[in-house]
Amino acid sequence: MAYTPFDLxxxxxxxxxxxxxxxxxxxxxxxxxxxxxxxxxxxxxKNASAQKQLSASGRKVIALQCDVGxxxxxxAAMAETVSRLGRVDGCFANAGVSxxxxxxxxxxxxxxxxxxxxxxxxxxxxxxxxxARHMVERGGDxxxxxxxxxxxxxxxxxxxxxxxxxxxxxxxxxxLAVELARHRIRAxxxxxxxxxxxxxxxxxxxxxxxxxxxxxxxxxxxxxxxxFGGIGVYLMSSASSYHTGDTFVIDxxxxxx
Numbered sequence: 116m117a118y119t120p121f122d123l124x125x126x127x128x129x130x131x132x133x134x135x136x137x138x139x140x141x142x143x144x145x146x147x148x149x150x151x152x153x154x155x156x157x158x159x160x161k162n163a164s165a166q167k168q169l170s171a172s173g174r175k176v177i178a179l180q181c182d183v184g185x186x187x188x189x190x191a192a193m194a195e196t197v198s199r200l201g202r203v204d205g206c207f208a209n210a211g212v213s214x215x216x217x218x219x220x221x222x223x224x225x226x227x228x229x230x231x232x233x234x235x236x237x238x239x240x241x242x243x244x245x246x247a248r249h250m251v252e253r254g255g256d257x258x259x260x261x262x263x264x265x266x267x268x269x270x271x272x273x274x275x276x277x278x279x280x281x282x283x284x285x286x287x288x289x290x291l292a293v294e295l296a297r298h299r300i301r302a303x304x305x306x307x308x309x310x311x312x313x314x315x316x317x318x319x320x321x322x323x324x325x326x327x328x329x330x331x332x333x334x335x336x337x338x339x340x341x342x343f344g345g346i347g348v349y350l351m352s353s354a355s356s357y358h359t360g361d362t363f364v365i366d367x368x369x370x371x372x
Contacts (some may be wrong), residue, residue: 120352120353120354121148121348121349121352121354122148122149122352123145123148123149123150123348123351123352124149124150125149126145126149126150126151126204126205126351127150127151127152127153127196127200127201127202127203127204127205128141128142128145128146128150128151128152128153128203128204128205128206128207128347128351129152129153129154129155129193129196129203129205129206129207129246130142130145130152130153130154130155130207130209131154131155131156131181131183131207131208131209131210131238131242132155132156132183132209132210132211132262133152133153133154133155133156133165133178133207133209134154134156134158134161134162134164134165134178135156135161135165135312135313135340136310136312136313136314136340137209137262137307137310137312137340137343138154138156138207138209138210138262138340139154139165139168139169139340140339140340140341140342140343140344140347141207141209141340141343141344141347142154142165142169142207143168143169143172143340143341143344144341144343144344144345144347144348145205145344145347145348145351146169146172146174146176147172147344148348148351148352149174150174150204150205150351151174151175151176151200152169152174152175152176152177153176153177153178153179153196153199153200153203154166154169154176154177154178154179155178155179155180155181155183155192155210156178156180156181156210157180157181157182159180162178162179162180163178165178166178175200177196177199177200179192179195179196182234182238183208183210183234183238183239183241183242184233184234184237184238184241185241186237186241189238189241189242189245190241190245193242193245193246193249197249202249202253203246203249203250203257204256204257204258204351205257205258205260205347205350205351206242206243206246206257206258206259206260207260207261207262207347208238208239208242208243208259208260208261208262208284209261209262210234210238210242211234211235211238211262211280211314212230212231212234212235212314213231213274213277213314213315214227214231214271214273214274214276214277215227215230218273219273220272220273220275223275223276227276228276231276231277231280232276232279232280235277235280235281235284236279236280236283236284239261239280239284239287240287243259243261243287243291243302246259247259247291247295247300250295250298250300251295251298251300255298255299255300256298256299256300257299257300257301258300258301258302258303258350258351258355259288259291259295259300259301259302259303260302260303260304260305260347260350261284261285261287261288261302261303261304261305262284262304262305262307263281263282263284263285263288263304263305263306263362264277264278264281264306264307265306265307265308265364265366265369265370266278266281267281267282267284267285267306268282268306268370269370281306284304285304285306285362288302288303288304288360288362289302289360292359292360293360296359301350301355301356301358301359301360302359302360303350303358303359303360303361303362303363304361304362304363305343305346305362305363305365306362306363306364306365306366307338307343307365307366308332308338308364308365308366308367308369308370309328309332309337309338309366309367309369310337310338310339310340310342311337311338311339312340315337319337331369331372332366332367332368332369332372333367333368333369333371333372334367334368335367336367338365338366338367342365343365346363346365
């Protein structure tokens with residue numbers, strides 16, 4: 116008999132920030148593995164483009180405009196997702212914003228702090244809470260996956276607000292893994308290294324930055340969204356049914372060198 120645990124037919128994935136970068140890489144992979152997909156994003160044009168790409172997989176795909184930092188918008192988007200796709204088996208809380216570097220932590224404004232925490236931490240909370248409620252109410256089973264960052268475990272000077280949200284993501288996920296295990300709901304976090312996305316375009320496009328950082332990556336290249344497809348499929352599949360509370364570093368070896 117063939118080993119087929121990575122077949123996601125009959126499952127539904129929700130990917131916030133799924134219209135580009137890591138989110139689109141996750142969505143593409145799970146769709147190609149057989150899952151129907153909902154992507155949430157704030158940019159309608161990018162949503163439409165991503166939906167067109169994902170639909171080529173032959174799976175049912177919906178794209179909703181949703182600001183995850185808005186509690187009511189998240190509740191409404193989750194209700195529409197479940198109504199149109201029937202269920203959510205894997206919830207990827209991937210939407211995020213980067214920190215706008217300040218001269219120093221001492222000069223960071225409250226407005227800048229809350230701009231980042233509103234999306235990266237509050238948004239993950241609203242998303243996971245809505246997904247967990249749905250999964251528990253339907254009788255359990257599912258997985259919650261948060262996109263954190265190496266900034267959570269390394270010193271992120273002048274980006275302490277961003278780092279705090281990603282460290283919070285890891286801690287929240289670990290708590291969820293313990294609390295929701297009785298419902299057969301697993302939880303994990305993914306820590307990307309330097310990935311070529313819209314969010315990192317300015318840094319990676321800077322010659323000085325690239326010359327300093329790229330040689331420190333043992334893989335000798337920037338990561339791409341597609342590098343996250345395999346972990347997304349694994350975590351949504353029955354192959355990981357006894358695996359929970361983990362932290363996956365995907366960085367081409369950057370944190371080791």
